[in-house]
Amino acid sequence: MKEKTMNIKRHNAKQAILTSVLAMVVSLVLGAILLAICGYSPIESYIAIFGSSLGTVKGFALSLSQATPLLFTGMAFAIAYRVRMINTGAEGQLYVGAMAAALVGAYVTGLPSVVHVPLCLLAAALAGGLVAGLVAFLKNRFGANEIILTLMLNEILILFTSYLANGPLKAEGSGVGQTNRIQESAQLFRLIPQTQLTIALLVGIALAVILQLVLNRTAFGYEIQITGYNLLAARTAGINAKRTYLLTFAISGAVAGLGGAAMSLGVNYRFVEGFSASYGFGGISVAALAAYSPVGVILSSFLIGVLKAGAITVNRTTDIPVEFVSVIQVLVIIFVAAPTLIRSLIALPKKLAGRGKQAEVKKEGANS
Amino acid sequence: MKKKLFALVAMLLTLCMVLTACGGNNAGSGNNTAADNSGSNNAGGTTDEGGADTVRFAVIFGVGGLGDQGYNDEVNEGCQMAVEQLGVEYDYSEPTDISDFETMLRGYADDGIYDTIMVISSEMVDALTMVAADYPDQKFTCIDSSVEGFDNIHCLTASHPEQHFLSGVLAGLATQDDRFALSNADNTLGFCIAMDTPTSNAQAAGFLAGAKYINPDVEILTSYIGGYNDPSTAKELATTMYERGADIVSTNSGSSALGVFNAAEEQDKYVIGTSLAMVDGDHSLCTSMKYVQQMVLAECQALLDGTWGARTDVYGIKDGVCDYSLEGVNTEIPQDIIDQLDEIKALISEGTLVLPTEIDAVDAWVAENSPAA
Numbered sequence: 075m076k077e078k079t080m081n082i083k084r085h086n087a088k089q090a091i092l093t094s095v096l097a098m099v100v101s102l103v104l105g106a107i108l109l110a111i112c113g114y115s116p117i118e119s120y121i122a123i124f125g126s127s128l129g130t131v132k133g134f135a136l137s138l139s140q141a142t143p144l145l146f147t148g149m150a151f152a153i154a155y156r157v158r159m160i161n162t163g164a165e166g167q168l169y170v171g172a173m174a175a176a177l178v179g180a181y182v183t184g185l186p187s188v189v190h191v192p193l194c195l196l197a198a199a200l201a202g203g204l205v206a207g208l209v210a211f212l213k214n215r216f217g218a219n220e221i222i223l224t225l226m227l228n229e230i231l232i233l234f235t236s237y238l239a240n241g242p243l244k245a246e247g248s249g250v251g252q253t254n255r256i257q258e259s260a261q262l263f264r265l266i267p268q269t270q271l272t273i274a275l276l277v278g279i280a281l282a283v284i285l286q287l288v289l290n291r292t293a294f295g296y297e298i299q300i301t302g303y304n305l306l307a308a309r310t311a312g313i314n315a316k317r318t319y320l321l322t323f324a325i326s327g328a329v330a331g332l333g334g335a336a337m338s339l340g341v342n343y344r345f346v347e348g349f350s351a352s353y354g355f356g357g358i359s360v361a362a363l364a365a366y367s368p369v370g371v372i373l374s375s376f377l378i379g380v381l382k383a384g385a386i387t388v389n390r391t392t393d394i395p396v397e398f399v400s401v402i403q404v405l406v407i408i409f410v411a412a413p414t415l416i417r418s419l420i421a422l423p424k425k426l427a428g429r430g431k432q433a434e435v436k437k438e439g440a441n442s
Numbered sequence: 443m444k445k446k447l448f449a450l451v452a453m454l455l456t457l458c459m460v461l462t463a464c465g466g467n468n469a470g471s472g473n474n475t476a477a478d479n480s481g482s483n484n485a486g487g488t489t490d491e492g493g494a495d496t497v498r499f500a501v502i503f504g505v506g507g508l509g510d511q512g513y514n515d516e517v518n519e520g521c522q523m524a525v526e527q528l529g530v531e532y533d534y535s536e537p538t539d540i541s542d543f544e545t546m547l548r549g550y551a552d553d554g555i556y557d558t559i560m561v562i563s564s565e566m567v568d569a570l571t572m573v574a575a576d577y578p579d580q581k582f583t584c585i586d587s588s589v590e591g592f593d594n595i596h597c598l599t600a601s602h603p604e605q606h607f608l609s610g611v612l613a614g615l616a617t618q619d620d621r622f623a624l625s626n627a628d629n630t631l632g633f634c635i636a637m638d639t640p641t642s643n644a645q646a647a648g649f650l651a652g653a654k655y656i657n658p659d660v661e662i663l664t665s666y667i668g669g670y671n672d673p674s675t676a677k678e679l680a681t682t683m684y685e686r687g688a689d690i691v692s693t694n695s696g697s698s699a700l701g702v703f704n705a706a707e708e709q710d711k712y713v714i715g716t717s718l719a720m721v722d723g724d725h726s727l728c729t730s731m732k733y734v735q736q737m738v739l740a741e742c743q744a745l746l747d748g749t750w751g752a753r754t755d756v757y758g759i760k761d762g763v764c765d766y767s768l769e770g771v772n773t774e775i776p777q778d779i780i781d782q783l784d785e786i787k788a789l790i791s792e793g794t795l796v797l798p799t800e801i802d803a804v805d806a807w808v809a810e811n812s813p814a815a
Binding site: 136247269339341343346389396 | 536540544545546549552564639641670671692773
């Protein structure tokens with residue numbers, strides 16, 4: 075019996091990987107056709123997109139650094155999805171996390187880096203976790219819908235942090251809405267000098283592995299999975315579903331908050347109004363691409379990071395419209411979001427083969 | 443199943459390898475495409491004659507990107523003017539978020555083929571200082587903001603008072619002139635100041651000085667909006683000014699200015715802004731312009747002439763960077779007023795008139811310089 079479930083699990087995982095890979099291939103092919111139609115050479119374009127983002131040290135570092143915020147927001151969405159909660163609030167949680175980290179980074183002084191950085195990260199995780207925890211509390215208590223709540227909270231949180239950055243916490247003499255620069259002791263170590271690749275990436279990967287282990291190997295993880303699969307069964311088994319919702323969603327928010335800290339402490343060195351290029355929502359597609367597995371998010375965020383890094387290079391060195399890279403990105407997501415489409419594509423060769431055989435059989439029949 | 447998967451992964455890996463290998467061989471091809479790119483931007487077709495000593499620069503636009511019909515497009519216009527008039531070449535990037543600034547700056551600096559790399563707004567100053575410190579041999583240009591303490595950054599800014607001075611003169615004349623339909627009997631003007639910062643105050647001082655220069659008895663109401671992105675406060679302040687008898691209100695407040703324009707429309711009075719995109723034909727009296735195009739042009743000229751240096755240059759009316767514009771304005775400005783404005787423009791250009799930069803200094807300046815006082 076156990077073996078059987080393992081097999082099913084493995085089969086599902088395989089299916090998910092196959093779907094994602096095929097989605098990638100199909101969208102690259104479609105992208106190539108589009109490029110050709112618009113009069114650009116597909117091969118040259120793809121060389122421009124992937125050549126530097128995979129082929130040079132700096133380009134590779136750029137891919138990884140572009141992937142970093144998405145790694146966090148993708149994980150945030152994936153972990154919440156495991157209890158079948160939809161965290162559309164990663165964007166807002168990212169902003170409060172970034173603000174919290176930037177404030178602790180700027181106003182707490184005299185600490186060694188080893189203490190200061192974790193303190194900033196903790197502040198960011200707490201801020202994001204509290205905001206998300208509030209949503210889960212309202213869901214538990216009043217049956218509020220977490221999608222609507224988080225979407226509305228996004229606006230509130232983004233505007234509130236904007237207000238802070240433009241008002242009481244604005245950096246002296248700055249023309250832009252931003253807080254004071256963080257202390258040197260709070261800056262994240264750059265793994266490769268002169269790139270934006272910081273230890274935030276390693277923190278993210280470690281976190282993904284830990285979350286995956288928690289999900290698969292601990293009682294709490296088991297509760298999360300059961301609550302997600304079948305609420306009634308979970309209740310019957312004596313699992314406190316409300317507690318599971320609250321904790322899981324708070325963890326999800328905390329992870330998104332850490333993503334904000336990665337930007338404040340590693341890239342911008344302060345909170346800057348409007349710093350996120352929709353990383354929160356980008357996380358949704360990253361999570362979907364990874365079939366909601368925290369470890370899978372490492373790969374899927376890397377993939378999107380490569381495309382984004384490619385977009386930056388294309389932007390700088392060629393006259394191919396940057397939007398093409400977005401088109402490919404969106405195509406990947408569409409195909410992943412529509413797994414049936416890909417599955418029918420997978421089944422296509424079999425079907426054709428089947429028909430071919432039938433035809434042969436018929437021919438043979440006619441001959442004899 | 444397993445076999446298929448393996449085959450797929452193998453295929454993908456080979457694809458990656460092929461692609462990266464190509465990338466390695468084509469290290470130079472990136473540059474070629476870049477050249478093609480600037481060639482396609484180059485309407486004058488002067489790319490070929492330039493040869494090795496052509497000036498070539500890179501621009502990083504703001505997050506709004508091209509097509510904003512505002513600042514970014516104006517900078518690009520300047521770049522194209524430089525291509526046509528001076529035969530330079532340029533490449534550009536449109537960042538999608540602020541973290542791209544640093545990446546793109548480093549990218550251009552690594553290319554090492556640009557005479558200068560241009561950033562165009564104060565948002566990018568952080569990234570600029572970070573990157574400029576790492577590339578001491580690369581020249582950088584900072585337009586419309588000032589950075590100090592680097593010997594590889596040239597800053598070009600507009601003279602703050604000069605941008606608003608001529609509009610002030612026009613307003614000072616129009617408020618007492620019956621030929622302007624929306625003027626009232628009160629000798630009162632208004633100016634909504636964006637923020638209590640030296641830059642913002644210097645701009646206001648220019649307007650005040652202009653109006654009082656020509657009309658020393660004029661009363662000018664001023665208040666601080668407190669931000670560049672707060673149209674509702676701006677609207678309230680402007681409405682109060684109009685109700686207190688001001689027939690022309692000017693502002694220097696970016697998006698907040700929308701509120702002032704809104705108030706002007708409701709009160710049916712005149713307004714003076716700083717953006718051509720905001721001009722309201724029936725209520726705009728003129729626009730206080732800062733022609734960033736001219737600054738881009740000036741920078742290219744400096745590179746060609748070899749007069750480039752790590753300093754901050756201030757451009758004003760003399761250089762054609764600051765001026766008033768009547769574009770899109772329906773109100774007809776009488777010729778004698780335009781002649782008067784031209785005379786004053788000449789006085790500033792030849793250096794006879796040097797404008798005050800602080801609001802407190804305006805009255806003393808007027809007493810000393812105004813022919814009417």
